[in-house]
Amino acid sequence: MQRRRAPCGGAGPPHRKRQRHNILAAPAAEAYRNGSHHHPRCTGGGLNGPPFLFLGTDIERPHHEGLEARIADAIAPTIEHMGYELVRVQVSGKERPVVQIMADRTDDAPFRVEDCEAISHAVGAVLDVEDPIKGEWTLEVSSAGIDRPLTRAKDWNRYAGHVASVELLVPQEGRKRLKGTALGADADTARLRLEDGTDMDIPRSNIRRAKLVLTDELIAATATPKQEN
Known part of the structure; x- marks a missing residue:
């Protein structure tokens, strides 16, 4: 081979x-x-x-x-x-x-x-x-890029305040796809503020995939500062 x-x-x-x-x-x-x-x-x-x-x-x-x-x-x-x-x-x-x-x-x-x-x-x-x-x-x-996948609690906490999309394995409150503002996570639970203003605790074991959504705020927060001569 x-x-x-x-x-x-x-x-x-x-x-x-x-x-x-x-x-x-x-x-x-x-x-x-x-x-x-x-x-x-x-x-x-x-x-x-x-x-x-x-x-x-x-x-x-x-x-x-x-x-x-x-x-x-x-x-x-x-x-x-x-x-x-x-x-x-x-x-x-x-x-x-x-x-x-x-x-x-x-x-x-x-x-x-x-x-x-x-x-x-x-x-x-x-x-x-x-x-x-x-x-x-x-x-x-x-x-991982700018609109990175959120695979660890560290990712959820570091990018708290930014918009994220989440796809669930099993629907929660009748929804399988969610979008809102990441509020952080621990070893068991991720927290998301939905677009209607309600907060949702999501078992991380039920998350199929989660990632940041590309926004101007995210680009600004992750931009590399220009070095001065």
Whole structure:
């Protein structure tokens, strides 16, 4: 088998295993304003249910199931040791699956292409050994972006006050899709102020997926300050 490594999204030369690494950097706030951003795929399901693993005082790993859980368990210690936090693992496709890794820097510094490259090399080495997927597959590494998925309590708390959309596994109060202002979360419950002004406590085990909604306020809050000469 061969591995294909692709710096910044292109196809690289074949190697021992058939696996291509696509490296995707987070889009900048200015690119969102101009409508020219490239957004990494952010869909997924069943990523928010318990149990939630808190490591020390700062690092919380999002919950995954099945193949995604095996991949997350395999790679999380490595990237955490490198100074990153795992945001999400998503596997899509059947004939040639795509393994998408989303990560943050633990120091909250802007996520760069160099970070994607470092994670890609490290994760690729781990998965070559673990070999979780038989046959040809693709590895994509990216930051979570601006309208990021909310997979951890940390995400809900950090972006409290911003608009979020939530899809539930089981309808709550007759609704399966919700939109409102994030009010924070703990290990068990996420809180959302709906557009009609009512507050809703949502069991995180019932969240299929949740993500921030792109707004001017979110862009302004996440914009990288310009450095003065």
